[in-house]
Amino acid sequence: MARTSRIQGLRDLPVEARRKAAAEAAALDPARIAAFDPTRGLDESAADHMIENVVGILGVPLGVATNFVVNGAEMLVPMATEEASVVAAASNAAKIARVHGGFTTSSTAPVMQAQVQIVGVNDPEAGRVRLLEARDELIELANAQDEKLVEFGGGVRDVAVRLVHSRVGTYVVAHLQVDVRDAMGANAVNTMAEAVAARAGEIAGGRPLLRILTNKADLRLSRARAVFDADTLGGPAVVDDIVHAAALAEADPYRAATHNKGIMNGISAVVLATGNDTRAVEAGAHSHAVSDSGRYTSLSRFEKDADGNVVGTLELPMPVGLVGGATRVHPVAQAAVALLGVRTAAQLAEIITAVGLAQNFAAVRALATEGIQRGHMSLHARNIATTVGATAAEVPAVVARLVADRKVRADHAEKILAELRGKSRS
Ligand SMILES: CC(C)(COP(=O)([O-])OP(=O)([O-])OC[C@H]1O[C@@H](n2cnc3c(N)ncnc32)[C@H](O)[C@@H]1OP(=O)([O-])[O-])[C@@H](O)C(=O)NCCC(=O)NCCSC(=O)C[C@@](C)(O)CC(=O)[O-]
Ligand SMILES: NC(=O)C1=CN([C@@H]2O[C@H](COP(=O)(O)OP(=O)(O)OC[C@H]3O[C@@H](n4cnc5c(N)ncnc54)[C@H](OP(=O)(O)O)[C@@H]3O)[C@@H](O)[C@H]2O)C=CC1
Structure with missing residues (x-):
């Protein structure tokens, strides 16, 4: 079967079925990603050899971003993050980028x-x-x-x-x-x-x-470029507002820091999933965000192209490897690399950069249109529902009410949960 990054209805499947669907879509033997199953991931004795004074293992959710096409290749991207809406947002931007062929990447020598x-x-x-x-x-x-x-x-x-x-x-x-x-x-x-x-x-x-x-790895740069279709985005006014949003980030360090945080939402998630050093990549990124005049600025650029579409570019240091560090010893990182199907560190670096651009575009699009709360908070609502004690069976009803009432807050979730439980008793 040909590799694809389009998986219909992935979000609605149970976790085990998602693993199966991901392996199938990546044309991989499911055994190659068996370590995604938490019971088969990093064990205590391996962890004990990785760092000092080990007392346990912290679980971080691992998701898979869909819809990516990078240099013409369909690509499912593993992302490890604790933040709701990051994986959905990257998949969303990758879907929009597909209209014009996805992401084109390049890099310097490592x-x-x-x-x-x-x-x-x-x-x-x-x-x-x-x-x-x-x-x-x-x-x-x-x-x-x-x-x-x-x-x-x-x-x-x-x-x-x-x-x-x-x-x-x-x-x-x-x-x-x-x-x-x-x-x-x-x-x-x-x-x-x-x-x-x-x-x-x-x-x-x-x-x-x-x-x-030096972690200012400015001789090891990776670049990504993508065209985001104006009609898909909602027309020329949306394009202009996305360009305005990016221009503020370029000119204003207060906005640049948040804009770059949005880029790192994607980058750090793939860096972590593949067992690479998040601090090294983050230090390199922020050092690169300082312009020649010494001002902190945005790492990406969004412009209107000759056809009226948004063209996004991102260039930054990307010191990641495939052969050393935790990538070599962590079974989940090895499975993540297998899912990506990359053979060189340069390929991995370029995919990570494409994810950074997608992540950034998704956030900027949301901010320049409906605002961040609707998409982000409706996904974050699941955390809130769980925090106040909703069971797996109760979560969907609590989330639906939180979103409908536009009050994604713990106090409101408690109220909804009490009402639901009251109803089911009566
Ligand atoms: C959240 C969405 C994607 C909803 O967007 P939507 O338009 O409501 O979603 P949709 O249901 O129409 O689906 C569109 C595509 O999004 C993906 N998608 C959509 N929902 C799911 C889901 N549940 N599970 C998995 N995938 C999902 C999925 O790929 C789907 O297409 P498909 O492949 O199904 O044909 C959109 O509103 C968005 O992109 N928002 C941006 C959210 C974001 O940036 N989150 C990061 C955290 S906020 C932050 O930390 C950074 C920030 C914002 O401060 C940075 C900055 O300021 O620049
Ligand atoms: N400031 C920072 O960022 C610092 C980071 N670190 C940590 O360093 C670790 C990464 O270091 P790194 O040097 O990459 O890891 P390793 O030393 O574990 O692995 C790299 C080694 O792999 C071997 N190798 C096998 N195949 C290849 C290949 N195709 N290309 C290149 N080398 C190959 C080489 O060793 P050989 O020639 O012997 O075969 C090479 O030296 C991370 O864990 C990071 O956290 C450490 C110090 C500071």
């Missing part, structure tokens, strides 16, 4: 950078140039730390040197620019930085201090 800080250099300008003269020697020394990475086609691509003027002096900071192939790359570049630090200090004429990767 180059991470490690910094070596050198202190106490008397002639920092000359120290910088001495290090650049020693480029080949430093590259050779660094590459010798990871012959396998070089065999895979990775390794150090270049050395850059910056002078950083701080409150307590000028530092010579050498950057190793390393192609880390399918790894997130932290361990490889940190090992290289530690290995070259002493020699770099000698050459620069100072003392090496910090030796660590």
Whole structure:
């Protein structure tokens, strides 16, 4: 069967049937995603080897976003999040993007950078140039730390040197620019930085201090682009308002922070589902949101294209891997990667970026039209109903009343529940 990301009625199926439908739609043997079943996910002894002082395992809901087409390929996207409406919103935007073929993505080579800080250099300008003269020697020394990475086609691509003027002096900071192939790359570049630090200090004429990767991974960028059809959105006035909404985010840091949070709703959910480092991706994203003039701005852009549609673009650092970290040891992360069917870290990075753009578009569309409450709160209402003690059988009736009364609040849910229980007793 051909892979598809359109699954009719997925939301109405019980969870076990959804897993089956997802495997079928992804043309996968269901055994490949068996770990999605919480009884077959991460066990305590594996968890005990992942971090320290383990006392338990936190469950986070894992959903699957539908409707994605990325570079012409149908794609079901695993998303781990505690927030209602995120998975629905991503699926909704992906459905609108399908009208014009879905998402087109691209990326730079997977180059991470490690910094070596050198202190106490008397002639920092000359120290910088001495290090650049020693480029080949430093590259050779660094590459010798990871012959396998070089065999895979990775390794150090270049050395850059910056002078950083701080409150307590000028530092010579050498950057190793390393192609880390399918790894997130932290361990490889940190090992290289530690290995070259002493020699770099000698050459620069100072003392090496910090030796660590930078999470401002601006040489490892991933991009996504999609066209959102004007007629599907409700016409030219809606398009103009979406462009206004995005323009405010570009110009105003207060709005940009929320706009970017909407992007990260999608990105962090896929990063977490695939066992990648959410903090590394978040740090990279926010560092990239600072413009050349030093102002915090939005990561995405929405414009009106020549045909009057909205064209959305997103570009940001995406340091994710397939071969290391928790991706290698967490059975649910492995199942998530299998569901996506990706073979390289670059493919994974690009899909995550497409999800970020979809998520952002869904929120901005809602905000520029009916507001966030109707769609988001009607899904959040299920949490509220459960919080006040509604049973699985009672939840649908409580949710329907909360939404109809436009009062998605715990006090109102308690009132509705009491009324329902009163009726069923009488
Ligand atoms: C919530 C929707 C999608 C409803 O939207 P709707 O138009 O009422 O939904 P629909 O029933 O017509 O369905 C349209 C599609 O949405 C999906 N969908 C719809 N409902 C479900 C569901 N229950 N379960 C699974 N999928 C669902 C589904 O894909 C469906 O198509 P289908 O594939 O079925 O043909 C819409 O209102 C929306 O996109 N809202 C945005 C919600 C959002 O952004 N939530 C994030 C949390 S809010 C936040 O944290 C960020 C924010 C907002 O502050 C960021 C910012 O300010 O920029
Ligand atoms: N500031 C930060 O962001 C920091 C993050 N971290 C953590 O680092 C972890 C990720 O580190 P990472 O270095 O990716 O993970 P690992 O070191 O676990 O895995 C990467 C290794 O996998 C091997 N490998 C096998 N196949 C490939 C391939 N096709 N391409 C590239 N490498 C391959 C290589 O080792 P070999 O050459 O030996 O085969 C490579 O060094 C995350 O858990 C993150 O949380 C750690 C420190 C700081």
